[in-house]
Amino acid sequence: MATVEPTADPLPASxxxxxxxxxxxxxxxAPAVIWLALFFLIxxxxxxxxxxxxxxxxxxxxxxxxxxxxxxxTALSRYWDSLAWSLFYGAAATAICLVLGYVVAYAIAFKAxxxxxxxxxxxxxxxxxxxxxxxxSWQLILADNGWVVNTLQFIGILGEDGHLLATPFAxxxxxxxNFLPFMVLPLFASIDKIDxxxxxxxxxxxxxxxxGFFKVTWPLSLPGVxxxxxxxxxxxxxDYINAQLLGNTNTTVIGTVIQLQATAANQPHxxxxxxxxxxxxxxxxxxxxxxxxxxxxxx
Amino acid sequence: xRWLREHLVLLLGLAVLAYTFIPxxxxxxMSFNDPATRNVYRFxxxxxxxxxxxxxxxxxxxxxxxxxxxxxxxxLAATVIGTLAAFALVxxxxxxxxxxxxxxxxxxxxxxxxxxxxxxxxxxxxxxxxQLGFWTIFIAHVMFxxxxxxxxxxxxxxxxxxxxxxxxxxxxxxxxQTFWRVTFPLVLPGILGAALLSFSLSFDDFIITNLNSxxxxxxxxxxxxxxxxxxxxxxxxxGTLMLVISxxxxxxxxxxxxxxxxxxxx
Numbered sequence: 001m002a003t004v005e006p007t008a009d010p011l012p013a014s015x016x017x018x019x020x021x022x023x024x025x026x027x028x029x030a031p032a033v034i035w036l037a038l039f040f041l042i043x044x045x046x047x048x049x050x051x052x053x054x055x056x057x058x059x060x061x062x063x064x065x066x067x068x069x070x071x072x073x074t075a076l077s078r079y080w081d082s083l084a085w086s087l088f089y090g091a092a093a094t095a096i097c098l099v100l101g102y103v104v105a106y107a108i109a110f111k112a113x114x115x116x117x118x119x120x121x122x123x124x125x126x127x128x129x130x131x132x133x134x135x136x137s138w139q140l141i142l143a144d145n146g147w148v149v150n151t152l153q154f155i156g157i158l159g160e161d162g163h164l165l166a167t168p169f170a171x172x173x174x175x176x177x178n179f180l181p182f183m184v185l186p187l188f189a190s191i192d193k194i195d196x197x198x199x200x201x202x203x204x205x206x207x208x209x210x211x212g213f214f215k216v217t218w219p220l221s222l223p224g225v226x227x228x229x230x231x232x233x234x235x236x237x238x239d240y241i242n243a244q245l246l247g248n249t250n251t252t253v254i255g256t257v258i259q260l261q262a263t264a265a266n267q268p269h270x271x272x273x274x275x276x277x278x279x280x281x282x283x284x285x286x287x288x289x290x291x292x293x294x295x296x297x298x299x
Numbered sequence: 300x301r302w303l304r305e306h307l308v309l310l311l312g313l314a315v316l317a318y319t320f321i322p323x324x325x326x327x328x329m330s331f332n333d334p335a336t337r338n339v340y341r342f343x344x345x346x347x348x349x350x351x352x353x354x355x356x357x358x359x360x361x362x363x364x365x366x367x368x369x370x371x372x373x374x375l376a377a378t379v380i381g382t383l384a385a386f387a388l389v390x391x392x393x394x395x396x397x398x399x400x401x402x403x404x405x406x407x408x409x410x411x412x413x414x415x416x417x418x419x420x421x422x423x424x425x426x427x428x429x430q431l432g433f434w435t436i437f438i439a440h441v442m443f444x445x446x447x448x449x450x451x452x453x454x455x456x457x458x459x460x461x462x463x464x465x466x467x468x469x470x471x472x473x474x475x476q477t478f479w480r481v482t483f484p485l486v487l488p489g490i491l492g493a494a495l496l497s498f499s500l501s502f503d504d505f506i507i508t509n510l511n512s513x514x515x516x517x518x519x520x521x522x523x524x525x526x527x528x529x530x531x532x533x534x535x536x537x538g539t540l541m542l543v544i545s546x547x548x549x550x551x552x553x554x555x556x557x558x559x560x561x562x563x564x565x
Binding site: 019020021022024025026028029031032033035036039040041042043044046047049050100103104106107108110111112117118119121122123125126127128129130131132133134136137138140141177180230234235237238239240241245254255258259262263268271272275278279282286 | 308309315321322325326329379380381384386387388390391392393402405406409410412413414418419420421423439441442499502506509510519522523526530534535539541545546549
């Protein structure tokens with residue numbers, strides 16, 4: 001790929017030098033910093049501490065603090081399959097979102113002309129109806145006597161006793177549907193910035209549209225691909241609404257397990273150990289992914 | 300054929316968009332449904348009853364009321380706190396600026412189930428396990444809305460032309476006149492957008508709320524609890540109303556912006 005000369009800094013020089021100095025900034029920042037310190041950073045410490053509690057010294061001992069790394073081993077040996085299902089669902093939904101989202105973002109950025117803003121509103125419009133109501137609506141669409149199943153059976157893609165609801169397919173379809181806007185918006189932001197002249201130049205140099213796409217458009221849209229993938233994968237891997245409303249009972253996702261262990265089962269140490277594990281796996285995947293995709297400066 | 304080739308991408312994009320509206324169409328349709336039995340979920344006949352008696356199940360309207368109260372109060376708090384922080388991050392140079400940027404970004408990058416369970420761990424350790432309810436939901440919602448507000452307002456501020464402010468100062472406006480007559484009106488659309496986003500995030504949240512709500516029930520939690528026994532059709536009325544109201548706000552804002560652009564151009 002040819003290197004493109006950077007034309008401008010992300011922040012113009014005037015914005016950099018025009019920044020004020022003085023104690024005022026601390027007054028403006030204080031409420032946000034205090035809120036996030038109290039209710040975002042400290043809770044992580046509580047989660048870590050809870051994940052290390054010795055369950056034998058729990059309720060009756062008044063949560064006396066004894067460290068116990070074994071919670072992680074217990075949690076993982078019991079629930080590794082839920083963790084694997086969550087990561088699989090997240091990855092599959094993200095892949096589908098990337099394909100569908102790229103088509104939508106590309107069409108809006110390059111082909112929509114003066115309808116650009118309206119189409120962008122339409123991308124986020126379904127997002128305004130409640131997540132749960134939309135997922136229940138999918139339940140209805142994929143139901144055994146619904147028109148999708150009937151049509152597929154009529155064409156012969158689905159067997160007479162085949163069904164869609166309560167299968168991994170329905171979960172992935174629901175996730176891909178629910179998180180599509182998270183993919184489209186960052187993709188649109190980076191495709192929209194691409195200079196058309198670069199694509200024209202590639203066709204002047206006898207690249208056909210397919211080659212032009214893979215050598216010019218796709219590399220230039222990578223920042224959007226990276227942030228869209230992360231914004232889709234992370235919530236999709238942690239979600240349990242789709243798995244529980246659209247999936248079957250054989251495949252429990254990690255979100256369900258954490259929710260149950262934290263509340264109904266009253267095993268907060270296991271819930272905490274699983275939360276920490278999920279967080280660490282996602283963090284590791286994000287670091288590796290960003291390294292490979294080559295946009296370290298994204299964060 | 301040529302026409303099709305030229306417009307293929309646009310048509311595919313529109314097809315995907317249309318597909319995302321199928322479940323929405325079902326929600327709108329079901330809001331007019333007259334079901335034969337409560338737990339068979341299919342369209343049986345047209346009626347306006349669901350719209351005329353939205354509170355047939357009082358539990359739903361109670362949950363809706365809690366969601367509105369939580370949504371409005373946490374949106375107000377998150378928008379004020381987040382807007383102040385966005386101004387500091389764009390306009391001021393201070394020690395810890397890049398660390399603050401990172402801390403503000405992190406809540407958006409953590410899965411909700413982790414945010415929710417860590418807050419619950421804190422509340423339990425602090426001895427609030429028995430008092431989960433409105434205030435713990437409020438605290439959680441302000442926490443996760445805050446980052447989205449900062450990011451939205453910050454991008455609006457960063458993209459603003461500061462020549463206008465300099466012009467105001469050249470015309471002998473005092474700093475406070477410059478702020479209230481020039482800066483604030485220019486940032487306002489960003490702040491309103493952030494507030495709308497924050498309200499819909501709060502109104503829609505299930506995973507974090509479910510962990511930190513104690514015995515209180517928000518609208519998404521109500522929907523979850525009736526999902527297995529059969530959802531009253533009024534849930535679809537609420538879904539439809541949410542869509543219509545937010546679309547009206549967004550499209551109204553868009554139309555207003557266009558009209559002003561035309562007025563400026565003359």
